[in-house]
Each structure stands twice: as structure tokens, then as C-alpha cells.
Amino acid sequence: SHVFDRKVVVITGGCAGIGRALVKRFAQAGAKLVILDLNQEALASLAQHLRDHLNVEASTYVCDVADAERVAEVFGQIIQQHGGIDLLVNNAGITHRSTFAQTSLSVLKRIMHVNYFGAVHCTQAALPSLITRQGQVIVLSSLSGFAPLLYRSAYNASKHALHGLFDTLRVELKDSGVNVMLVCPGFTATDIRKNALVGDGSVTNQPPLAMGKVLSAQDVAEAIYNGAIKRKRLLVLSNVDWRARILAR
Ligand code: NAD
Numbered sequence: 001s002h003v004f005d006r007k008v009v010v011i012t013g014g015c016a017g018i019g020r021a022l023v024k025r026f027a028q029a030g031a032k033l034v035i036l037d038l039n040q041e042a043l044a045s046l047a048q049h050l051r052d053h054l055n056v057e058a059s060t061y062v063c064d065v066a067d068a069e070r071v072a073e074v075f076g077q078i079i080q081q082h083g084g085i086d087l088l089v090n091n092a093g094i095t096h097r098s099t100f101a102q103t104s105l106s107v108l109k110r111i112m113h114v115n116y117f118g119a120v121h122c123t124q125a126a127l128p129s130l131i132t133r134q135g136q137v138i139v140l141s142s143l144s145g146f147a148p149l150l151y152r153s154a155y156n157a158s159k160h161a162l163h164g165l166f167d168t169l170r171v172e173l174k175d176s177g178v179n180v181m182l183v184c185p186g187f188t189a190t191d192i193r194k195n196a197l198v199g200d201g202s203v204t205n206q207p208p209l210a211m212g213k214v215l216s217a218q219d220v221a222e223a224i225y226n227g228a229i230k231r232k233r234l235l236v237l238s239n240v241d242w243r244a245r246i247l248a249r
Pocket of ligand 1: 012013014015016017018019036037038039063064065066090091092093094114118140141142143184185186187188189190191192193195
């Protein structure tokens with residue numbers, strides 16, 4: 001498909017996991033990639049990898065999506081450099097594994113600032129351009145956006161907040177030509193759990209529920225790529241019985 005050929009695709013948290021798989025998938029489709037992440041070395045090594053293996057020249061920006069001023073500055077530069085944005089994927093996200101009682105306020109806030117306000121900042125900065133180009137905005141939620149995962153109070157809250165925002169945006173932008181897509185993957189093999197802000201070993205995982213195959217980052221990226229071509233509004237990649245999570249309470 002040539003849908004994304006030469007289109008400007010901005011991916012946050014693009015250096016690892018699902019974001020990195022998305023970068024590669026859209027690069028293969030001929031998109032002009034713009035990658036935001038926290039760390040200059042990781043961005044430089046990804047850019048080098050794309051040059052060596054896919055002959056693709058990506059733009060990279062060091063950007064903490066929680067930092068509203070930095071996001072505004074970066075999106076100004078992206079629009080100046082590329083003339084606009086066709087697709088924004090709000091992928092950057094962090095988690096924790098700790099009871100609410102044992103989680104500091106600073107961690108609870110940081111997760112909301114990255115997962116929820118990160119998407120707010122980037123979407124607000126990209127929206128005028130997305131409207132001009134009749135583009136798309138995608139956000140990585142999770143099955144946790146429907147059914148809370150135990151010991152992830154802040155993570156669950158941030159994903160529920162994203163559902164509130166994106167379900168509203170979808171209706172508000174109905175006549176604008178901009179597609180709004182929520183993506184809700186189940187368990188995916190990435191480093192997100194290793195990167196958890198609080199990984200409290202004393203907190204065990206919830207009792208196991210029927211679980212299908214663990215997704216790979218490539219599985220999720222392929223599904224998002226195909227969903228974007230079809231301009232889908234909701235993508236649920238369920239490998240756990242998330243309804244049972246609610247009923248088990
Ligand atoms: P990951 O930890 O493997 O990668 C996250 C990337 O985002 C890293 O490159 C990291 O540096 C970057 N990042 C983190 N904070 C950032 C910030 N403040 N600003 C800019 N970049 C930042 O995570 P992943 O598993 O690939 O998760 C990606 C998204 O998918 C997240 O929103 C996550 O909630 C969601 N998700 C993951 C799973 C899963 O099981 N892995 C399931 C459902 C949803």
C-alpha cells in the first residue's frame with residue numbers, strides 16, 4: 001500500500017518496544033519518520049540503524065512528552081522542517097507495579113504526566129496540522145483502559161483518562177476529516193515492566209487469568225499499521241480475558 005508513502009509520521013517513545021516496531025513498519029511503508037524519545041544516544045543509534053538497514057533518514061528529537069514547553073518547541077520545529085504532520089502516534093508510556101498505598105505521590109503524578117498529559121501536549125500541538133492534512137491521531141491505551149490491572153492504579157487511571165479524551169475527540173473531530181484511533185493491546189513482550197518506576201517485588205501479580213499468546217511489538221505495530229490504513233477508530237488486541245478481570249472482583 002502507498003497510503004503512507006512520503007507522509008509525515010510522528011511517533012513518541014519511538015526508541016524501544018512498540019514504538020520502535022512502529023518506526024520500522026512505517027519506514028518500510030515509505031513514510032517520513034519523526035521520532036521523539038528521552039535519550040539522545042538511543043535516538044542516534046536508532047537513526048543509524050534505520051540508515052544502515054532500511055536506507056531511511058529519520059528526524060529525531062530529544063523530548064520528554066510530559067514537558068509541555070518542550071513539546072510545543074519540538075512540534076514547531078517538525079512543522080517547519082516537514083511542512084506538516086499526517087499521523088501522530090502517542091505511544092510513549094511508563095508503568096509501575098505497586099499498591100496504591102505504597103506508591104509515592106510523585107510516582108502517581110509522573111505516570112499521569114507522561115501517559116495522559118504527554119498525549120494531551122502532543123495532540124494539541126499537532127492538531128491544527130492534522131486538520132489541514134485530514135490526518136490521523138492514534139494513542140496507545142491498553143486493555144487496562146477497559147479493565148484495571150491490579151497494582152497499577154496510576155497506569156490504569158492514565159489509560160482510562162486517555163479513553164475519556166479520545167472518545168470525546170473522535171466526536172468533536174467527526175466532521176474535520178481527522179481520524180482518531182484508540183489502540184488497546186494486551187500483554188506485549190517489551191521492556192515496559194523492567195522500566196517500571198516502582199517494581200515492588202513484594203507485590204505479586206494478580207491470580208492468573210486465561211491468557212492467550214503474548215503479543216510481540218511487531219504484532220502490535222502491524223495491527224496499528226493496518227488499522228491506520230483502514231482509518232479504524234478502535235483496535236483491541238485481546239490476549240487476556242479482561243471481562244473476567246472485572247467479574248473476578
Ligand atoms: P517500552 O518501555 O518498551 O518503551 C517505551 C518507550 O517510550 C521507550 O523508548 C522510552 O524511552 C520512551 N519514553 C518513556 N517515557 C517517555 C517520555 N516521558 N517522553 C518520551 N518518551 C518516553 O514500552 P512499550 O511496552 O513499548 O509501551 C509503549 C506503549 O504501549 C505505552 O503507552 C504502553 O502503556 C502501551 N502498552 C504496552 C503494553 C505491553 O504489554 N508492553 C500493553 C498495552 C499497552
